[in-house]
Amino acid sequence: MTDHRDAVLCLWGRQLYERQGDPLAWVEAVLEATGRPPTAVSAAMSGQLDALADSPSDRAWLLFRTVAKLAANLRGDGHYDADVGTRIGPLALRLSELEPPLAGPLGAALGHLPDGPASLVTVHAAELSSGICTIRLQAIDALLEWAELGHPQAGAALSEVASDHRTQDVTVWTKALNRIALFGDASLEPGLLRALADTGHRGVRWSALACAELGFHRAVPLITALLEHPDPMVREAACEALGLLEEHTAIPALTARRLNDETTWVRSRAAQALGQIGGDQALAALWQAMMERRNPKASHLASAIAAFGPPVVDDLIALTTDPDPDLRALACRALGSTADERALPALEHLAAHDLARTTLGGLVATAAKQGLRTAHRIRARTAST
Numbered sequence: 001m002t003d004h005r006d007a008v009l010c011l012w013g014r015q016l017y018e019r020q021g022d023p024l025a026w027v028e029a030v031l032e033a034t035g036r037p038p039t040a041v042s043a044a045m046s047g048q049l050d051a052l053a054d055s056p057s058d059r060a061w062l063l064f065r066t067v068a069k070l071a072a073n074l075r076g077d078g079h080y081d082a083d084v085g086t087r088i089g090p091l092a093l094r095l096s097e098l099e100p101p102l103a104g105p106l107g108a109a110l111g112h113l114p115d116g117p118a119s120l121v122t123v124h125a126a127e128l129s130s131g132i133c134t135i136r137l138q139a140i141d142a143l144l145e146w147a148e149l150g151h152p153q154a155g156a157a158l159s160e161v162a163s164d165h166r167t168q169d170v171t172v173w174t175k176a177l178n179r180i181a182l183f184g185d186a187s188l189e190p191g192l193l194r195a196l197a198d199t200g201h202r203g204v205r206w207s208a209l210a211c212a213e214l215g216f217h218r219a220v221p222l223i224t225a226l227l228e229h230p231d232p233m234v235r236e237a238a239c240e241a242l243g244l245l246e247e248h249t250a251i252p253a254l255t256a257r258r259l260n261d262e263t264t265w266v267r268s269r270a271a272q273a274l275g276q277i278g279g280d281q282a283l284a285a286l287w288q289a290m291m292e293r294r295n296p297k298a299s300h301l302a303s304a305i306a307a308f309g310p311p312v313v314d315d316l317i318a319l320t321t322d323p324d325p326d327l328r329a330l331a332c333r334a335l336g337s338t339a340d341e342r343a344l345p346a347l348e349h350l351a352a353h354d355l356a357r358t359t360l361g362g363l364v365a366t367a368a369k370q371g372l373r374t375a376h377r378i379r380a381r382t383a384s385t
Contacts, residue, residue: 271304
C-alpha cells in the first residue's frame with residue numbers, strides 16, 4: 001500500500017458512485033461526459049449493451065463500456081459490481097489526459113481526484129457504517145493496513161471502533177481488537193472494561209485479550225470471572241489473558257478449576273498461563289497436577305513446567321526414575337523442552353532402555369526420543385542466532 005496514488009485511483013470511481021443519492025443519474029452523467037451521442041447513452045442506460053457492439057472504438061470507448069456495464073447491473077439485479085467500479089477512476093483520469101476537451105465534462109461528472117491517503121482513510125472510516133457486510137469488512141482491513149503504516153487518522157478511526165462494542169458490528173469490532181497493539185492506548189480502557197462486563201456479548205473473549213494486550217490490570221477481576229463462563233472459548237481466552245498479564249492473584253482460580261476443565265484446550269491454556277505467570281505458587285500447582293495424574297493426556301503440564309527453565313531440571317531428571325511410566329514419559333517431554341544440557345544423558349538412557357508402556361500405550365523410550373529431538377532442535381536454533 002505504499003503507492004498511495006494507485007490506491008486512490010482504484011477506489012475513486014467506486015467511492016464517488018457509492019456516495020450518490022441517485023446512482024443511475026450519476027452513471028448517465030458520466031456516460032454523457034465521454035462525448036458519445038445521445039443514442040448511445042440511451043442504449044447504455046436501457047441495458048442494451050449488444051446495440052453498442054458496432055460503436056466506433058476510440059479512447060473514450062473503454063470508460064463508456066465500463067460505466068454502461070455498471071448501469072446494466074443496476075437496472076438488472078440491482079447489484080453493484082465493485083470490480084467495475086474500481087476501474088472507473090483510473091480510466092477517467094487517463095482519458096482526461098489523452099483527450100483534454102473531455103477533462104472538463106469528466107471532472108464535473110466525477111468530481112475532484114482525492115488527495116492522497118488521508119481521503120482514502122476518511123472513506124474507509126465512513127464505510128464502516130455501510131449496510132453491506134462485505135464493505136464493512138474491507139474497510140476495517142484497509143484501516144488496519146493504514147494503521148500498520150503509521151497513519152494517525154487510521155489509528156483514530158480504529159480507536160473509535162474499539163471504544164464502544166455496543167455500536168459496532170461484532171465482526172468488525174473483533175477484527176479491530178485482534179490488532180489492538182497497532183493503535184490502542186489508555187483511552188480505550190473504559191470502553192473495553194464495559195465490553196468485558198457484557199458477558200453475553202459474542203466478542204467478550206476478544207475484549208479480555210485486548211485488555212491483556214494493553215496491560216489493563218483493572219480488568220483482572222472481570223477476566224477472572226470469565227473463567228466460569230459456559231463457553232469454553234471464552235474460558236480459554238480468560239486463561240490466555242491472565243497469562244499475558246502475569247497475574248499472580250489469578251493462580252488459585254486457574255488451578256482450582258481450569259487445570260481440570262472438561263475441555264482439553266482450556267486445560268492446556270490454563271497450564272500455559274501458569275507457566276507465563278511463574279513463581280513458586282504456580283510451579284507447585286503445575287507439579288501437583290502432574291503428579292496426581294488426573295488426566296492421562298498431561299503433556300500440556302509438562303510443557304508448562306518446562307517454561308520455568310533451569311530451576312526445574314534437577315527435579316525432572318529425578319522424575320525419570322519414578323516407578324510410574326506415565327510420569328517418566330512426562331518428564332522426558334518436559335526435559336526436551338528445557339533443552340538443558342544436564343537432561344541429555346537421562347534422555348539418552350531412557351531412549352535406549354525404557355520399554356515400559358504408558359497408560360495411553362506409548363513407550364517411555366519413544367517419549368525420550370521425542371524429548372531428545374526437541375532438545376537438539378532448540379539447541380541448534382539457539383546456536384545459530
